[in-house]
Amino acid sequence: MRYIDEYRDPKIAQALAERIHAKVTRPWVLMEICGGQTHTLMRYGIDELIPAQVELVHGPGCPVCVTPIEIVDKAVEIASRPDVIFVSYGDMLRVPGTKSDLFRVKANGGDVRIAYSPMEAVKIAASNPTRQVVFFGIGFETTAPANAMAVWKARELGLTNFSELVSHVLVPPAIRLLLNSRENRVQGFIAPGHVCTIMGYWEYKALVEEFHVPIVVGGFEPVDLLEAIFMLVSQLEAGTAKVENQYGRSVDYEGNAPAQLIMENVFEVTDRKWRGIGNIPASGLRLRPEFAAFDAEKIFGVEAVEANEPPECISAQVLQGLKKPVDCPVFGSLCTPEHPLGAPMVSTEGACAAYHQYRRHLTSMGCIA
């Protein structure tokens, strides 16, 4: 497969690993922001290839994991209504809310459907004029343009039965929060290649300058990540801090202008609560007031739903790189992908689920302390 196989080539990967070994002289802590990157690191066992001095910690870039519990509760409430067809990306169905999740709504007779694209929901709305069709518009900057386009398209088509439950989150404010934390250990970041495909990487300049921390935009294949790690440790060993782009085949400095434009036309920046993290100022997107007619929270009157999460698990420390998923006392016992206690165990992009799926053997064999 072109553009995939060369980025999984064992010889190239090995050569990069050797260059990292040759470069590193002391311990470094790096964070990959995106859950897709975490997944690749776990699946290919990249930690086995790089020096033990380079510690990889896993960032908050799993959209399913950070969608706040009250949004899940709102989704459950809306999807339970008999007049509603609720359309969602598949992963969100298993995310536990306070009392229920969307799978249980479906099992109880709710019309909950899985889609790969929000445009499918627009089509469903067009062909079911007597039903309210609600799309669960979650995710980072990656999914925002398509979700914005769906609303735009619905307005163009004159649909009055389509809306979105929007809970978008933005990457740069989350990195800023991590860097501002007193307990931060992260010395270099692998920025999320998909988000940067949309947004470019100009936003990271300010962070690099303010915090003197190197940021490398990275892809999602093993060779991408090894190269990004090499670029980061090279900067760290040399004492420099700049933004670099490893994922040049997809990302440029400015990003995708039409995608940014449709986002800007439909969404506006807002404060957003992140699951497990709490409120982060100016870290999310919501529908602009002129699209209120497509705002499911307003249409179904669920704006006031609130929920709090009891401090049961250690995802706080995991997302800051203070602890690994395997340090959690309930990891793999009470908390499993079949019966997740926390969102990081729900999505395959969540750090806990990625460890559980690919690296659990190392815990039982005592390789990960």
Added chain:
Amino acid sequence: MSALTLSCPMPVAAKDHVSLGHGSGGKLSAELMRDVFLPAFRNQTLEGLEDQATLRIGNARIAFTTDSFVVKPLFFRGGDIGSLAVHGTVNDLAMGGATPLFLSVAFIIEEGFPMEKLRRIAASLGQAAASCGVQVVTGDTKVVDKGSGDGVFINSTGLGVVPEGVCLSAGQARHGDAVILSGVIGDHGIAILAEREGLEFDSPVESDSAPLHTLVADMLATTHAIRCLRDPTRGGVSSSLNEIAAQSRVGILLDEETIPVREEVRGACEMLGLDPLYVANEGKLLAIVDPSVADELVAVMRRHPLGREARVIGTVSASDAGWVTMRTTLGTTRIVDMLSGDQLPRIC
């Protein structure tokens, strides 16, 4: 600013309803079996958890199996629910080393279903049975209210005879055994998904739905040093191997490089975020065999049309009991876990 305070939500009691995942052939299916069905039906034969029961009746050794088919869409590239019902049931018998002989077929039909489609399904089922050398000797029809079914569901039960000396079981894998796979994986699941999602490929993926009993007969005519056969249907190769690892209390180590996946299937899996190891097959088998016969068996399988790409994909070890692990193409190792929820809905 203060330290971050992060937390996880309280658990939702996820065990009070049946979910689609309970029918996925993965961990939730195993839970259902362990918590609901085994305690209710408990007996020694069932506890073997094989794809078929092997029973001694008089002097005969009878293999007995049943399977239900709820695939959507009913017609797909490479087959339909009728041929799939025959192949699925025949394969469950074949994995016990049995010669398939007789089938029952029960149709559950939704009111209003087009007669023309029903005729097509019946004709396809009849042809598939004839070409497998089995007869449909009994059956049943039920019609349910509009909205109480989804077109047509089929249940099929199969009977076959197991030759003396043949004893295959998922509990017999031993240290040093070789793991053989009969060909490329993931075709059926991706063919179904392509049909459902309207995916288009340069060369369309067809379901691999096929009867494996003649391939198995060739293998058993070569050697009896075969410990176990499984057809990796729902849950894919990973779930079948995890079952064997658990039941035999052994570890299984796969070599990623050796596992064949068609280019189109790889592409579709990349795009949809699926792992071919978890995608269903309907015409492939996994064999756990004594290492001394592995090469000879692979050669025999390659002479059969359904085994042309047979190869050794891994080994069984006494260490890491219960785990399936894989040496990745990068030379690292990772777990190949059992399917957790549902990767693809209603594929068989």
